[in-house]
Structure formats: C-alpha cells, structure tokens
Amino acid sequence: MAWSIAQVARSSGVTSRTLRHYHSIGLLVPARVAPNGRRYYEQEQLLRLQQILLLRDLGLSLDVVGEVIAHRDEQDAIKVLAKHKEWLVKEQLRLGRLVQTVDATIDNLKRGGEMSPEKVFEGFERNPYEAEARERWGDEAVDASYQRMRGWTEADAEKARTGYVRVHEGLAALKAEGVAVTELSVQELIQLHYEVTCLFWTPTREAYKGLGQMYVDDERFRQNIGSGDDALVEYLRDAMTVYADTKLDG
Amino acid sequence: MAWSIAQVARSSGVTSRTLRHYHSIGLLVPARVAPNGRRYYEQEQLLRLQQILLLRDLGLSLDVVGEVIAHRDEQDAIKVLAKHKEWLVKEQLRLGRLVQTVDATIDNLKRGGEMSPEKVFEGFERNPYEAEARERWGDEAVDASYQRMRGWTEADAEKARTGYVRVHEGLAALKAEGVAVTELSVQELIQLHYEVTCLFWTPTREAYKGLGQMYVDDERFRQNIGSGDDALVEYLRDAMTVYADTKLDG
DNA sequence: GCTAGATGTTGCCGCTACGTCAACTTCAAG
DNA sequence: CTTGAAGTTGACGTAGCGGCAACATCTAGC
Structure with a gap:
C-alpha cells in the first residue's frame, strides 16, 4: 500500500x-x-x-x-546517545546557572530602585576578561567562580561591586601621600582587595602575587586600574606582594 | 578617547x-x-x-x-527578565526529561542486545498524535504525561508497549465470537486498556467514555485500532462505556 | 617614495530545520 | 468543464554571527 x-x-x-x-x-x-x-x-x-x-x-x-x-551498529548508536546525553546535561546545568543569574539580576533591579540602569549594570562588573579568563584558566575555574557568586549575601555583592574601586581610590590617595606599601593603612586596603578577590576565587600566596604582576603586565588592567598611572599599578602590585608574603599561606 | x-x-x-x-x-x-x-x-x-x-x-x-x-523603564526590564526566567526554567525541565529519555533509550539498547534496531524503536510506540495532543489538551497535560513515564517500572513500560495491541487483538477475537461487551472476558480486557491508559493519564469516567467516542470519531484512530473494521472500534467504545459506568468514579 | 603587512571596509554565502508564500500542475468529483 | 483539494518546485526568511573574497587604507621600514 x-x-x-x-x-x-x-x-x-x-x-x-x-x-x-x-x-x-x-x-x-x-x-x-x-x-x-x-x-x-x-x-x-x-x-x-x-x-x-x-x-x-x-x-x-x-x-x-x-x-x-x-550505521545500524548498536554500539555506535549508544556512543552517540551517550555523548548527546552529556551535552544535554551540560546544557541543563548551564541553563540552571542562567536562571540563578537572571534571578540575581531581577533582585538587583528590584532592590536598587533608585539606581539608574547604568549603575545597575555597572554594578555587575561584568568583566570583559571573561573570554580570556576561560582560555587561561579553563571553563571550570570560571564556572566555579560563577558558582560562587550564587552564594553571595547582599553584603558580598556590595563588596564585589564597589570593593575594587574603593581599593584603587584609597591606594591612589595613600601613594600620593608617599605612604610605603608596608604600612598598615595600605595593607588594610589590600586586605579588602584580597577579600573581594576571594569572592571570585581563593588565590594561594603565589597566585595572589601573580595576579599583582598580571595587573602590571596587562595593559588593559593597567588602563583600568591606574587610568594611565602605571606607577599606581606597580604600587598595587608591590603592596599585594607584601600582603601575600606576610599573610597568605604558601 | x-x-x-x-x-x-x-x-x-x-x-x-x-x-x-x-x-x-x-x-x-x-x-x-x-x-x-x-x-x-x-x-x-x-x-x-x-x-x-x-x-x-x-x-x-x-x-x-x-x-x-x-526602554530604560526598570519595571519593563524586570517583566522581561521574569518572563525569560520562566522560559529558562521550562527549557531546563525539558532538557531534564530529554536526559531521562536518552538514558532510557540507551538502557533499552544495551539490554535488548538481540533485538533488531527496528524492534527497539518500535518498542517506543512513539505516538504520532503528540502534536495534536498538545493542541487539544495543552502542553501541560502532555508534559505531565511524559513526567509520568519517568516513574515507570520495566513492567509498566512493557505494558505500555504491548498493552494496547493485546487489547485490540483480544477484542477482535471476542467480537468475532459474538461475545457481548458486558461479558467479563471483554471487561477484563478493557480493564487492561484502562490500566495502560492510566500509565499516561488518569481519565475520569466521562473522560474515559469520551476517549472511546474519540476512537470512533477520529479516522486515524479507527484505522489504527480497527485496521478498517469500524465495527470493532465501536465495539471497543461500547465496552469502554460499560466499563466506565460500572467501575469508574464520576 | 615605495612596498609589505596589519587593519579596516563592504558584500555574500553558510549554518538548522523547516514555515511560508508564489506560481503552477494534477487529480477526483459534480 | 469547472471547481476545489492536493500536489509540485523554487525562493526567501529565520538568529547570530563565521568565514570567505575583493578592495581600501594606514603604518613602518628601507
């Protein structure tokens, strides 16, 4: 028929x-x-x-x-399906993270009633370096970082939003006054810097020192942090090195 | 700059x-x-x-x-995001179901080593009416049905695969013998039909009677169930009506 | 002043899995 | 013979770019 x-x-x-x-x-x-x-x-x-x-x-x-x-080969079919399943699981996890992020964004919008949209988005400090970060440290590390963000309290988020800026501004002032990087006032600021960093990942001593060096090496960070004042970025690096050597475990 | x-x-x-x-x-x-x-x-x-x-x-x-x-309107943004979140959640759930289904398929392939690929796929009894079912009863009902499939035991799956066929064949034989739809032998078969149906959804009395009528009204069902023998489909409907009236709650 | 190489531009095709016309042709029924 | 249903082959559209090709421009070195 x-x-x-x-x-x-x-x-x-x-x-x-x-x-x-x-x-x-x-x-x-x-x-x-x-x-x-x-x-x-x-x-x-x-x-x-x-x-x-x-x-x-x-x-x-x-x-x-x-x-x-x-390919009527059954084993092939199983292989393909297994691979496909992995893909599905990954996608599902990704969507799960997205849901969390969207939730967080909505929360942020709701709470920050007076904030202008720009500020809200700025607040997120979506870093332009994510793509590179994924290359450098791999997807896992970056994803883990996002994972971490889900556990943030409001205070944490606030700290993440404004922490670095406060550190940079504070450091600029202290440097202008000629304060040495070993001074307590500087180290207190670095302490804050370290805490903010820990919101995203927990660097070891060497990693933290490496981060400081990276600030100096990477022109984009130099621009972003020092706004053209390369000496300030080096000041930050030196302060971070001191902090790492005195406070962090190897 | x-x-x-x-x-x-x-x-x-x-x-x-x-x-x-x-x-x-x-x-x-x-x-x-x-x-x-x-x-x-x-x-x-x-x-x-x-x-x-x-x-x-x-x-x-x-x-x-x-x-x-x-639209720099914050409320709008929240609305959009909320809607988007719903979408994400739905997608995530859908993927979750897909993972289950893929898993089941892999299992099926592994266990049914001797089965020809055709049989494996046949076993699934993928119903061609799903698209229409979604229109008729809405996505929720259909999704709920799939949800249900996840809880199936192997016996359930077996019943789902072969149940209807057994019912149809048994009914054809009984009808050929001139057995009345009220007879126990027929009602036992309908009992099986009801159980298989319950694997997908739990019809009320009226719904079950409606289902029987639909078999008669819809030429595709008529073709599928009776293979051209419209009287058999009507026999099935009558038997279902009797069953519904005697066994099911309103 | 010339040339190579980096960096830029504007198209246009390709990808998925079809939906949706448009413009015809064919078939069965009255 | 007409009409309506059902069929056909194109061709364009979708989302978000990637990846060409062909050409223009800028910069540095000789």
Whole structure:
C-alpha cells in the first residue's frame, strides 16, 4: 500500500513540508516518485520516519539522526546517545546557572530602585576578561567562580561591586601621600582587595602575587586600574606582594 | 578617547565581526564613523556594549536586548527578565526529561542486545498524535504525561508497549465470537486498556467514555485500532462505556 | 617614495530545520 | 468543464554571527 505525502503527514504528525525537506536532504526518500513528481511512501519508510522522529525528539540534529540510522551498529548508536546525553546535561546545568543569574539580576533591579540602569549594570562588573579568563584558566575555574557568586549575601555583592574601586581610590590617595606599601593603612586596603578577590576565587600566596604582576603586565588592567598611572599599578602590585608574603599561606 | 574596532573587540572579548553585526542591526552604533568607513567607539559605547553582553549572556535574543536597553523603564526590564526566567526554567525541565529519555533509550539498547534496531524503536510506540495532543489538551497535560513515564517500572513500560495491541487483538477475537461487551472476558480486557491508559493519564469516567467516542470519531484512530473494521472500534467504545459506568468514579 | 603587512571596509554565502508564500500542475468529483 | 483539494518546485526568511573574497587604507621600514 502506497501512502501519499499528506497521509503520511497526518499519521505522523509532521507537515508535508517536513517530509519534502527530509527527501531533499536525503534523510527519508519516498518509496516511489511518480512521473508527475508525487511522492509515495511504503511501510518501510513509515518505520524509518518513526525512527527519525524518535531520535529527533531526543534532541539530535538531523545530520546525526541520519548517521545513527545509517550505521545500524548498536554500539555506535549508544556512543552517540551517550555523548548527546552529556551535552544535554551540560546544557541543563548551564541553563540552571542562567536562571540563578537572571534571578540575581531581577533582585538587583528590584532592590536598587533608585539606581539608574547604568549603575545597575555597572554594578555587575561584568568583566570583559571573561573570554580570556576561560582560555587561561579553563571553563571550570570560571564556572566555579560563577558558582560562587550564587552564594553571595547582599553584603558580598556590595563588596564585589564597589570593593575594587574603593581599593584603587584609597591606594591612589595613600601613594600620593608617599605612604610605603608596608604600612598598615595600605595593607588594610589590600586586605579588602584580597577579600573581594576571594569572592571570585581563593588565590594561594603565589597566585595572589601573580595576579599583582598580571595587573602590571596587562595593559588593559593597567588602563583600568591606574587610568594611565602605571606607577599606581606597580604600587598595587608591590603592596599585594607584601600582603601575600606576610599573610597568605604558601 | 576613541577606540578602534579591534581594540574594542579585544577588550570585550567579542570579534570585530560581531561589532560590525551589532552596528548593522543598529544595536550598537559607533560613536563616529570616519569618512573612510572606519568605526570608532567611545566610553559610552563601551558601557552599552557591556550591557548588551550581559543581557545576551543571560540568554536574551538581541532583539529583546535592544528593547530592554531602549526602554530604560526598570519595571519593563524586570517583566522581561521574569518572563525569560520562566522560559529558562521550562527549557531546563525539558532538557531534564530529554536526559531521562536518552538514558532510557540507551538502557533499552544495551539490554535488548538481540533485538533488531527496528524492534527497539518500535518498542517506543512513539505516538504520532503528540502534536495534536498538545493542541487539544495543552502542553501541560502532555508534559505531565511524559513526567509520568519517568516513574515507570520495566513492567509498566512493557505494558505500555504491548498493552494496547493485546487489547485490540483480544477484542477482535471476542467480537468475532459474538461475545457481548458486558461479558467479563471483554471487561477484563478493557480493564487492561484502562490500566495502560492510566500509565499516561488518569481519565475520569466521562473522560474515559469520551476517549472511546474519540476512537470512533477520529479516522486515524479507527484505522489504527480497527485496521478498517469500524465495527470493532465501536465495539471497543461500547465496552469502554460499560466499563466506565460500572467501575469508574464520576 | 615605495612596498609589505596589519587593519579596516563592504558584500555574500553558510549554518538548522523547516514555515511560508508564489506560481503552477494534477487529480477526483459534480 | 469547472471547481476545489492536493500536489509540485523554487525562493526567501529565520538568529547570530563565521568565514570567505575583493578592495581600501594606514603604518613602518628601507
């Protein structure tokens, strides 16, 4: 028995356009194409269509669906599905994080009623270095950092928003007064800097010193932190080094 | 200070192509376009870019991002974000179900080592009516049905795979023998039919009777169940009606 | 002043999985 | 013979850019 395209469409729940598409990409070729161009499907094609729809609904791309059906090797299919499952899990986790972030954003908007939108967004201190951070330290570290943000209290968030700025401004003032980086006033500021940093990750002694050096090495940080005053960035680095050596564990 | 496109790209982590794209769709217009066509960005654009990237990373489409930034109304932004969050949650749940299904499929493949791939897929009894079911009863009902499938034991799954077929075949035999729909043998089969149906949803008395009528009204069901024997489908409906009236609560 | 190399520009095609016309042709029924 | 349903083949549109090609411009070194 030959089924017309509309009959197949109705009984399978897809549109005739979809069937034509599957034909055009070679995923489901009709049993017969009449001289007038009409497509006719047989039982075999219906079965194949069911397989296609099943796999498609599992979220596989049509490409992959085609491969899985072609390689009738069961082990291959399992491999593909297992890989696909991993992908799904990752996606799911990612969405979960997004939900948290959106929630946080909404909270922030609600609470910061008087803040101008700019400030709200500024508040987030979305760092332009994330892409690079992911390259440098890998996705895991960066994700872990975001993970951490979910546990923040409001005070933490406040600290994250304004902490670095307060440190930079304070340091600029102290440096202008000629205060040595070993002085308590400076080290107190660095303590704050360290705490803010710890909101994102917990550096070891060497890592913290490395961070200070990176500020100096990377022109973008130099620009951002010192606003052109390279000496200030070096001052910060030196202060961080002192702090690391006196307060942090190796 | 004016930044070139490459400088902006580097410091924000996007490509210059992306920036050109944002310009072309009017999402981020450079502060200045030199007569030679080169784009230059100022602090203001950098800020806007950060907002864009933040919202984009929350999963919003560029369209929506543009709207949110344009309507600087905070309440609007919250509304959009809340809606978006709902979407995210739904997607996450959907992926979760997909993971379950993929898992089940893998299990099925592993266990059914001797089964031909066709059988495996056949086993799934993917119903072609899902699309229509979603229209008729809404996504929630259908999703709830899938939700239910996650709690299935192997016996349940087996019942779901073969139950209806057994019912239909048994009914055909009994009807051929001229057995009345009120007879115990028929009602026992309907009991099975009811149980299988309950794997997907729990119909009330009226709903179950309605289901029987739908079998008769819908040619696809008629074809599927009776294979052309409309009288058999009516027999099934009558038997279901009797069962509903004698066994089910209103 | 010349040339190479970096950096920029504007198109345009490609990707997924079809939806949605448009413009025709074909088929069955009255 | 007409009409309406069902079929066909293009072709464009979708979101968010990536990746060409072909060309223009800028900068540095000789």
